[in-house]
Amino acid sequence: MTPLGLCFRLPGLLAPASPLEPTAVSIPGAHPSSTCSSITHHPWEPRLLAASAHCSSTMAHSSPAKPSLEPWAAPALALGRATRVRDICLCCGSFQIYTQHPLFVGGMCIPCKDKFLETLFQYDDDGYQGFCSICGSGDTLLICESPDCTRCYCVECVDVLVSPGTAERVQSMSFWVCFLCLPFSSSGLLQRRRKWRDQLKAFQDREAVNSLEIYKTVPVWKRAPLQVLSLFGNIKKELTSLGFLETDSASGGRVKHVEDVTNTVRREVEEWGPFDLVYGSTPPQGCDGGHSPAWYLFQFHRLLQYACPPPGDPKPFFWMFVDTLLLSPEDQDAATRFLETEPVTLQDIRGEAVHGAVRVWSNIPAVRSKHKALGPDEELALLTHTGPAGPPGRRLPAGPATLVKNCFLPLREYFKYFSQNSFLFTSESRPGEKDTS
Structure with missing residues (x-):
């Protein structure tokens, strides 16, 4: 029986090996009968990490389900039908490409584009963005711990696009900075776009239905x-x-x-x-x-x-x-x-x-x-x-x-802020992870 998750290598996209930059990447596929809200896990693939096993205090909110990779995306890549990551949707694996992802090299289908636009600037009460910066969904999110970054990444995207087990290694670190903050641009298949702030503004100007102007985000040192x-x-x-x-x-x-x-x-x-x-x-x-x-x-x-x-x-x-x-x-x-x-x-x-x-x-x-x-x-x-005073008791x-x-x-x-306020972490919470399931 042909395995649904195949290891493959894309020339020119992988940086030198490091703990967060593997040279071989495995994309797990979903069973043909699975729905778009689940991912089939195999014995060699890290399972979705339960918050109760990794942190003593979690911050919960509702989140849209992450679409699974198309069941034929990994085999097609392995067979050479798609030789570039920009030829698949970076968020779900679909070949129905509508546009390119503004932050990382890779395509986007229409549903994932719409979800990304909807969630891009949504923040939780903890002061961090509430959805994955790659796919716009996700259940368990990994928090960038750079003091000037508020981005999060879902476990599924990190394990699929960097390598299986990366999310677990990130959660074991005492300090982790994200793929938009790292000094090198590539981690596995995840390659940061050059001038991604310009790319993000152009993407919003082109794709957003709201006619209001969206300003380009400002680098930390210029805020x-x-x-x-x-x-x-x-x-x-x-x-x-x-x-x-x-x-x-x-x-x-x-x-x-x-x-x-x-x-x-x-x-x-x-x-x-x-x-x-x-x-x-x-x-x-x-x-x-x-x-x-x-x-x-x-x-x-x-x-x-x-x-x-x-x-x-x-x-x-x-x-x-x-x-x-x-x-x-x-x-x-x-x-x-x-x-x-x-x-x-x-x-x-x-x-x-x-x-x-x-x-x-x-x-x-x-x-x-x-x-x-x-x-x-x-x-x-x-x-x-x-x-x-309102009615009694109200x-x-x-x-x-x-x-x-x-x-x-x-x-x-866009602007400087001066403190990691008390609502960002409680004394019981563990930095680097939050559960949104």
């Missing part, structure tokens, strides 16, 4: 502290907790908070700036801000024009406007026209109940991926419980800045 204009609500506390602000240093980022902007003119905004992020929101539900909800929207848009860099400036510039469900349908349409993007809805869910929600217009990457529709009945229920809704806090995490790809 500057974040400069923020916070209108109406103050987000200093949230940004400090994420590590973007260093309170004891004058060069550790800055927030300019302005509550009443009625008489603010362009010259003042230009003197306060330049800014990297402009934030604004309607007041929390149950609070009287002294203006109509639409006033906050139009004042935000006016000052946003003052703070924007000149057209064609490649400098990353982000903005966010948050509606605490106060804007009328007509005002929401106006916001979409003025801000040139559709809103998304973020919910404050505790247990099985929705305790609060906000609508968000923003150009921050991955905000759209966090959307979860709010039904008419849920919205009506929230709006009928917006008194200053907790007040979280403030808008609290609900959108984690939406700022993708800015770590």
Whole structure:
């Protein structure tokens, strides 16, 4: 019986041998009757590592299932039908190539391309990206421990594309840096693209359905502290907790908070700036801000024009406007026209109940991926419980800045941050690994 996993060598793609750079790579295949959410493991192949066996504390969240390699991908490569890794989908092994992977040499099929775009800038509450930087899925993820990197890689991709058993060796290391941080470009079949940041921006500009501009990510040594204009609500506390602000240093980022902007003119905004992020929101539900909800929207848009860099400036510039469900349908349409993007809805869910929600217009990457529709009945229920104290026994809704806090995490790809905050690792967790199953 022909084995489903064959060892093969691709000329010119393999770096000199090292513990993480084997010269022979084995691609395990899936049984023809298997589904795309499972991988067949063989006696010689390391099984998916259970979190309970390798760490005493795990951080769990839901993750899309990883597609298995096509059952004929490994035999086809071994027989020479595909002589280059760019001729197969690096994520699932399919020969139905639609485009090329932006970070590593290899192809991409349409489903894997869509999943990669959806998950690229999604972060977990632990401050790390929530999905594999190769395939956009994965159950057990290996965390890069470089202090300036937040990327993760799934066990399956590492064992398939580097060599079987690599993931287990990584988990036994006291310190591991990922394939985008290593000084050499190749590890097994995994070959980092030259100028991968340019490749990633070009990929997003070409493939993303959102018309908003995606800025090229910034290398660590070029990242500057974040400069923020916070209108109406103050987000200093949230940004400090994420590590973007260093309170004891004058060069550790800055927030300019302005509550009443009625008489603010362009010259003042230009003197306060330049800014990297402009934030604004309607007041929390149950609070009287002294203006109509639409006033906050139009004042935000006016000052946003003052703070924007000149057209064609490649400098990353982000903005966010948050509606605490106060804007009328007509005002929401106006916001979409003025801000040139559709809103998304973020919910404050505790247990099985929705305790609060906000609508968000923003150009921050991955905000759209966090959307979860709010039904008419849920919205009506929230709006009928917006008194200053709410009904007895009901907790007040979280403030808008609290609900959108984690939406700022993708800015770590662009700006300096000052701490590996307490939520990154607990005293019981083991660095280098997290389980998302």
